[in-house]
Amino acid sequence: MVDxxxxxxxxxxxxxxxxxxxxxxxGREVLVLEAADAMGTGISARNSEVI
Incomplete structure (x- = not known):
């Protein structure tokens, strides 16, 4: 486990x-946090597509 x-x-x-x-x-170590039971199922309702 990564600390x-x-x-x-x-x-x-x-x-x-x-x-x-x-x-x-x-090459970065990334942790993704999600409240829902499944990943990739949510919808961005107010996404302006700016990152």
Missing amino acids: TVDCVVVGAGVVGLAVARALALQ
């Missing part, structure tokens, strides 16, 4: 998972 991570992404919706993937591809 520290480089980045924490809150929310495992489409945008959160895309950000987490981009960070991981850069």
Whole structure:
């Protein structure tokens, strides 16, 4: 188990998972937190597509 991570992404919706993937591809240790039972199932209702 990792004691520290480089980045924490809150929310495992489409945008959160895309950000987490981009960070991981850069070699960062990423932790994704999600309140729902399944990842990638939420919808960004007010997403302006700005990261």
